[in-house]
Amino acid sequence: MPVTAGVRNSPYDLGMTAAVQDQPGAGRGAAPVVRNVCGMDTTVYAPGSSSPAVRARSLTKTYGKGEATVRALDGVDVDFEQGRFTAIMGPSGSGKSTLMHLLAGLDSATSGQAFLGSTEITGLNDKALTRLRRDRVGFVFQQFNLLPMFTAEQNITLPVELAGGTADKAWFDTLVDTLGLAGRLTHRPGELSGGQQQRVAIARALIAQPDVVFADEPTGNLDSRSGAEVLSFLRRSVRELGRTIIMVTHDPSAAAYADRAVLIADGRIAGDISDPTPESAMAGLDALRTLEPSVATAPGTGV
Numbered sequence: 001m002p003v004t005a006g007v008r009n010s011p012y013d014l015g016m017t018a019a020v021q022d023q024p025g026a027g028r029g030a031a032p033v034v035r036n037v038c039g040m041d042t043t044v045y046a047p048g049s050s051s052p053a054v055r056a057r058s059l060t061k062t063y064g065k066g067e068a069t070v071r072a073l074d075g076v077d078v079d080f081e082q083g084r085f086t087a088i089m090g091p092s093g094s095g096k097s098t099l100m101h102l103l104a105g106l107d108s109a110t111s112g113q114a115f116l117g118s119t120e121i122t123g124l125n126d127k128a129l130t131r132l133r134r135d136r137v138g139f140v141f142q143q144f145n146l147l148p149m150f151t152a153e154q155n156i157t158l159p160v161e162l163a164g165g166t167a168d169k170a171w172f173d174t175l176v177d178t179l180g181l182a183g184r185l186t187h188r189p190g191e192l193s194g195g196q197q198q199r200v201a202i203a204r205a206l207i208a209q210p211d212v213v214f215a216d217e218p219t220g221n222l223d224s225r226s227g228a229e230v231l232s233f234l235r236r237s238v239r240e241l242g243r244t245i246i247m248v249t250h251d252p253s254a255a256a257y258a259d260r261a262v263l264i265a266d267g268r269i270a271g272d273i274s275d276p277t278p279e280s281a282m283a284g285l286d287a288l289r290t291l292e293p294s295v296a297t298a299p300g301t302g303v
């Protein structure tokens with residue numbers, strides 16, 4: 001079972017294999033989820049729609065116990081709009097990945113609430129979380145996490161097939177076109193550049209038309225030119241395809257591709273920038289260093 005083994009062993013294991021028998025759509029409670037896997041649904045994903053795609057309320061995460069307790073997230077309240085490209089920006093160790101993992105149902109909160117649409121993620125059991133990740137969330141990671149033995153096309157369609165479905169042809173073609181992957185579909189990851197691999201990973205994250213795509217430092221392993229290209233494609237996915245993307249980054253020039261940058265420092269929301277530019281995003285990060293003593297360079301540490 002190489003497919004199962006490969007997926008299970010990769011960080012892209014979203015419980016898809018374990019959840020194949022689950023009833024699609026079951027267990028969503030009262031969530032008014034309207035999904036159209038046969039084509040783009042402009043009603044649900046219309047930009048500027050008033051109900052947020054994702055929300056956090058007093059969201060807190062601590063690691064460890066006693067003296068060794070790390071408060072990675074400290075009472076975060078934030079909304080992320082549908083149909084927008086939002087960056088979560090902050091220094092290394094500020095809690096960006098922790099926030100993303102909690103919002104995406106990849107890790108559990110210590111206290112507080114996280115919502116995807118009207119579904120309270122923090123109230124779901126493991127089985128429901130697995131289903132939510134499979135059906136309603138897409139992921140893009142720094143390391144691409146493609147399966148090396150499969151072609152680009154197979155990597156893109158795999159999540160849908162593992163969930164027991166078939167990728168919608170028209171949507172697949174739209175993604176391939178938007179992400180500039182035509183002519184690369186029969187290549188294996190090893191035959192693709194880093195930027196191309198990440199574009200395949202973005203197509204894979206979007207193929208099931210998730211409510212939201214989370215990207216954690218998606219350009220962290222790319223040279224600046226490929227990184228700029230990937231960021232442009234993420235932006236196109238939002239502007240032209242109506243997707244909702246939340247991207248974690250420590251890089252002000254990456255954040256400048258987003259419609260909004262939410263600043264985080266020491267596990268707390270520390271700022272919010274509309275239409276960030278590299279300059280305003282950089283200024284935002286610099287301001288954190290002045291305002292937050294524990295983020296600023298500690299004397300004598302040399303860092």
Ligand SMILES: Nc1ncnc2c1ncn2[C@@H]1O[C@H](COP(=O)(O)OP(=O)(O)O)[C@@H](O)[C@H]1O
Pocket residue numbers: 063064070071072090091092093094095096097098099
């Ligand atoms: N699994 C873990 N166990 C203990 N501490 C952790 C764990 N994950 C993250 N942390 C700590 O929580 C804080 C926030 O980490 P993280 O969310 O990864 O920050 P960022 O993504 O902004 O670099 C850091 O101090 C980090 O060391």
Ligand SMILES: [Mg+2]
Pocket residue numbers: 096097098
């Ligand atoms: Mg991180």
